[in-house]
Amino acid sequence: MMDDRLEKQYALGHLRPDLNFLPDWNRRSMAFRQSSECRLDLSYGSSGRDRLDYFPTAEPKSSPTAVFIHGGYWQRGDKSAYSFLAESFVQNGVSFVAINYDFCPGVRITQIVEQVRRAIAWLWHNIDNLGGNREQLCIVGHSAGAHIAGMMMTTDWPNFAEGLPRDLLKGGLLVSGIFDLEPLLATTNNDALHLDQEEAFSQSPINRAAVTSAPQLIACGDDETQEFKRQSDRYVAIFGSSNGSIRRHVVPGHHFDVLNELSHVHCSFHQEALRFIADLSSQRAEPDSVAPGLI
Numbered sequence: 504m505m506d507d508r509l510e511k512q513y514a515l516g517h518l519r520p521d522l523n524f525l526p527d528w529n530r531r532s533m534a535f536r537q538s539s540e541c542r543l544d545l546s547y548g549s550s551g552r553d554r555l556d557y558f559p560t561a562e563p564k565s566s567p568t569a570v571f572i573h574g575g576y577w578q579r580g581d582k583s584a585y586s587f588l589a590e591s592f593v594q595n596g597v598s599f600v601a602i603n604y605d606f607c608p609g610v611r612i613t614q615i616v617e618q619v620r621r622a623i624a625w626l627w628h629n630i631d632n633l634g635g636n637r638e639q640l641c642i643v644g645h646s647a648g649a650h651i652a653g654m655m656m657t658t659d660w661p662n663f664a665e666g667l668p669r670d671l672l673k674g675g676l677l678v679s680g681i682f683d684l685e686p687l688l689a690t691t692n693n694d695a696l697h698l699d700q701e702e703a704f705s706q707s708p709i710n711r712a713a714v715t716s717a718p719q720l721i722a723c724g725d726d727e728t729q730e731f732k733r734q735s736d737r738y739v740a741i742f743g744s745s746n747g748s749i750r751r752h753v754v755p756g757h758h759f760d761v762l763n764e765l766s767h768v769h770c771s772f773h774q775e776a777l778r779f780i781a782d783l784s785s786q787r788a789e790p791d792s793v794a795p796g797l798i
Contacts, residue, residue, distance in 0.1 A: 548621055566635070623672070649679060684702075
């Protein structure tokens with residue numbers, strides 16, 4: 504049964520990203536793709552959407568890399584609309600990768616998570632050949648992408664594929680994320696997601712074992728709904744109690760404003776993100792220092 508309160512809390516359509524944000528993001532993204540030394544549509548698998556874009560700095564071997572996963576309620580979006588985020592990162596010493604993935608209802612969220620895990624594994628194996636540095640990967644995600652990024656932070660990489668290190672990801676920047684999927688069961692979003700109770704539990708980062716002590720920055724807009732704020736607060740409360748390197752950050756604006764804040768070098772959120780990622784290169788999560796599991 505639909506819960507009217509939750510429906511309003513998780514509704515984003517009234518913000519009209521198609522009119523208020525995407526046109527400008529697409530314009531800025533196209534301009535940067537045309538002016539930068541980028542590698543587009545690199546294949547990490549056999550699916551048509553198993554593709555990623557790579558935007559290196561002038562010295563990628565010595566640069567950290569932000570690996571971005573876009574949002575869209577696991578149902579829409581494309582990496583090409585988010586190239587604009589790469590510009591200020593690349594110009595300030597951080598290489599940038601944007602990942603595509605398949606959508607619900609064609610696949611389930613469980614499959615999307617596995618697909619992005621394959622993308623991250625492919626990147627770890629191949630980024631050195633692209634001129635980058637696999638020892639400085641930081642996952643970044645927005646909205647549904649932050650959920651997927653959260654699942655990457657709870658991935659036991661050596662168990663996922665032979666040869667992968669436990670500390671494959673040196674940090675995570677999770678923005679306006681949904682880390683507990685259970686509330687979506689009572690909203691119309693689930694008409695396309697087809698979540699059941701079991702999948703909602705198993706694919707919620709907050710219900711998974713903590714496998715890393717890598718630093719994480721959990722950000723959310725100060726004009727977001729209470730549910731989106733609660734989601735970020737709960738993630739920090741659960742994992743931050745055993746990992747002192749997880750902290751909360753408040754960004755001016757609502758669910759889509761936060762990406763503009765992240766993209767402009769003069770904005771405090773972008774500066775905070777740059778500091779966070781730069782600090783990762785001088786820190787190393789201890790592979791054997793694993794927080795207690797939740798399940």
